[in-house]
Amino acid sequence: MTRWHHASPPPAVVAALSGALGVSPVVGGLLAARGFAETTAAEAFLRPRLATLADPFQLAGVEAAAQVLDEAVRANRSIVVFGDYDVDGVTSTALLVDLLRGFGAAPRFAVPRRLDEGYGLTRAALERVYKEGRPDIFIALDCGTNAVEEVAWLRAQGSAVIIVDHHRSKSATPADCILINPQLQGENPAAGANLCTVGLVFKLAHGFLKLRRTAGDARAFDLKLAAALDLVALGTIADLVPLTGENRILARHGLRVLEKCERPGLRALFAVSGLQPGQGLATSDVSYRLGPRINASGRLADAALPVELLLGAEAGACARAAEMLETLNRERQDIERQVQIEAEQMVESTQRDAPALVVYGENWHPGVVGIVAGKLSRQYSRPCIVLGREGNLAKGSGRSVPGMNLVEVLQPCAPLLANWGGHPMAVGVSLDSARVEEFRAAFNASVRARLAKGESGPDIYPGAEISAWLEPGDLDERLLEELDLLHPYGEANPEPVFGVRQVRLKMAPQIFREVNYRCRVPTGGGRAVAAVAWRKAEHLPPTGAPIDLAAKFQWNFWNGRKLPQIEILDWRLAE
Numbered sequence: 001m002t003r004w005h006h007a008s009p010p011p012a013v014v015a016a017l018s019g020a021l022g023v024s025p026v027v028g029g030l031l032a033a034r035g036f037a038e039t040t041a042a043e044a045f046l047r048p049r050l051a052t053l054a055d056p057f058q059l060a061g062v063e064a065a066a067q068v069l070d071e072a073v074r075a076n077r078s079i080v081v082f083g084d085y086d087v088d089g090v091t092s093t094a095l096l097v098d099l100l101r102g103f104g105a106a107p108r109f110a111v112p113r114r115l116d117e118g119y120g121l122t123r124a125a126l127e128r129v130y131k132e133g134r135p136d137i138f139i140a141l142d143c144g145t146n147a148v149e150e151v152a153w154l155r156a157q158g159s160a161v162i163i164v165d166h167h168r169s170k171s172a173t174p175a176d177c178i179l180i181n182p183q184l185q186g187e188n189p190a191a192g193a194n195l196c197t198v199g200l201v202f203k204l205a206h207g208f209l210k211l212r213r214t215a216g217d218a219r220a221f222d223l224k225l226a227a228a229l230d231l232v233a234l235g236t237i238a239d240l241v242p243l244t245g246e247n248r249i250l251a252r253h254g255l256r257v258l259e260k261c262e263r264p265g266l267r268a269l270f271a272v273s274g275l276q277p278g279q280g281l282a283t284s285d286v287s288y289r290l291g292p293r294i295n296a297s298g299r300l301a302d303a304a305l306p307v308e309l310l311l312g313a314e315a316g317a318c319a320r321a322a323e324m325l326e327t328l329n330r331e332r333q334d335i336e337r338q339v340q341i342e343a344e345q346m347v348e349s350t351q352r353d354a355p356a357l358v359v360y361g362e363n364w365h366p367g368v369v370g371i372v373a374g375k376l377s378r379q380y381s382r383p384c385i386v387l388g389r390e391g392n393l394a395k396g397s398g399r400s401v402p403g404m405n406l407v408e409v410l411q412p413c414a415p416l417l418a419n420w421g422g423h424p425m426a427v428g429v430s431l432d433s434a435r436v437e438e439f440r441a442a443f444n445a446s447v448r449a450r451l452a453k454g455e456s457g458p459d460i461y462p463g464a465e466i467s468a469w470l471e472p473g474d475l476d477e478r479l480l481e482e483l484d485l486l487h488p489y490g491e492a493n494p495e496p497v498f499g500v501r502q503v504r505l506k507m508a509p510q511i512f513r514e515v516n517y518r519c520r521v522p523t524g525g526g527r528a529v530a531a532v533a534w535r536k537a538e539h540l541p542p543t544g545a546p547i548d549l550a551a552k553f554q555w556n557f558w559n560g561r562k563l564p565q566i567e568i569l570d571w572r573l574a575e
Helices: 011-021 025-033 039-046 062-075 087-101 123-130 148-156 197-214 218-222 225-238 245-260 264-273 283-300 304-311 315-351 369-380 406-416 433-452 477-486
Strands: 079-083 108-110 137-141 160-164 178-180 357-361 384-390 393-399 419-423 426-432 468-470 498-503 510-512 516-524 527-533 547-558 561-573
Touching: 011 025, 011 039, 025 039, 025 468, 025 477, 062 137, 062 160, 062 178, 062 197, 079 087, 079 123, 087 137, 087 197, 087 225, 087 283, 087 304, 108 123, 108 304, 123 148, 148 160, 160 197, 178 197, 197 218, 197 225, 197 245, 225 245, 225 283, 245 283, 264 283, 264 304, 264 315, 283 304, 283 315, 304 315, 315 357, 315 369, 357 369, 357 433, 369 384, 369 393, 384 426, 384 433, 393 406, 393 433, 406 419, 406 426, 406 433, 426 433, 477 547, 498 516
Parallel strands: 079 108, 079 137, 137 160, 160 178, 357 384, 468 498, 527 561
Antiparallel strands: 384 393, 393 426, 419 426, 498 547, 510 516, 516 527, 547 561
């Protein structure tokens, strides 16, 4: 990082928010910087309540789908739940299957086999599912919005079809089915607009419970839907949807349920992920520990395994499933590491100054390209598409940066693509491998055109965006407890980066694992806070000289203890 930026919010707004909400000027300033100018909205943001969730029947399709499920339970209809293989699809599938089992139904579930059947509702996947019997009701989760021919095939088999999805429509949508997708809800786009699929399934579950309670079903009164928020938090955080509005409510309360770790499968997953039940969880624990292990099976093997884990009740079986996911995750990390190295070399040699990145490797495993795209996008602060080869096709995934909608960026590129879809921050694409260069040029041109219109977008020479300036003495546990009110961090609610003035290190930083360093930051009165810098060992701060830090301030959970920690992102000599 070479440039630091800070825009001070209006002091009057900061003072008003701090006084009315009973928080420090630091938190008041962070709220003002997030666009809050009055206390009612800021209070709802700081202390989100489940009671403020909207009626599920406000969302188009939910009431009709809930009625189908209600009739299916009463009439003992056969049901198949078909979910995508990522964390959103897996958690959506587990939530709905668990709910239906609680009312005596016996739904089958299925997940596409990525390497053999491709993404979403493909004929190959559907024919495999239907070999085991035709269901009365087929429910597609986190896929299906663009599956016009496949839904027609399902209807021809005599199955009723429900689709719950949050991906954008490219053209026509399936006919003769119930489609729950807020991206298509033009008459009321605010209802569930940013929910991912597991959030939409939670809405459907809520609507179904309302119908069952109206019918006097005792099971509907005994079942506590809030217990399913652990799955909702997992899928919502992992799927990179904005953590604002109802997503914030669901993720905030869901993390608390997830911390309790009451599902045997989650306890086993925590164990292999190095997490302890009962410890505080951050969104990074989902993004970098739990999520990748759930994803690993779908990327390299059969994604039904994590669904079985989340639904599992026997500790021994759950432990074995979790160990299998851990093994697959290690294999995925090895493959990903090599692809990452090769992709970085391509960027540095040919695309260092391009507004967007498209990299292609004929031998790259399709199961890791999305992860590498995310890393490159964050590393270079640009939208990125990473492609591997499958037959004559180049297939892969894209990840974006805040302010750059990938769905809209890809629209002008559509004539070059054999298939594509997704949402603003993440997409999947496929095209003739002979047209990769042509696609790279079109993708860059589309990004360049959006930037020329003055829209927000990537800064290819990023600096540190300082959220607030602090003195070393401000770095205490009281501030961290206040910052907890801003959690969970994620899309549209980024973790604040603090500028810390006039720090003087008393001891030289210690390098560990060759590329990282740790040190202690004095905070006055003989106190100091532990600090760590990841992959920054080539740029060590001096000892004794006054420096400024660009850093995150967070809790570190280790061996059952909870201690303050600074994550150093950059430093400079103090003015």
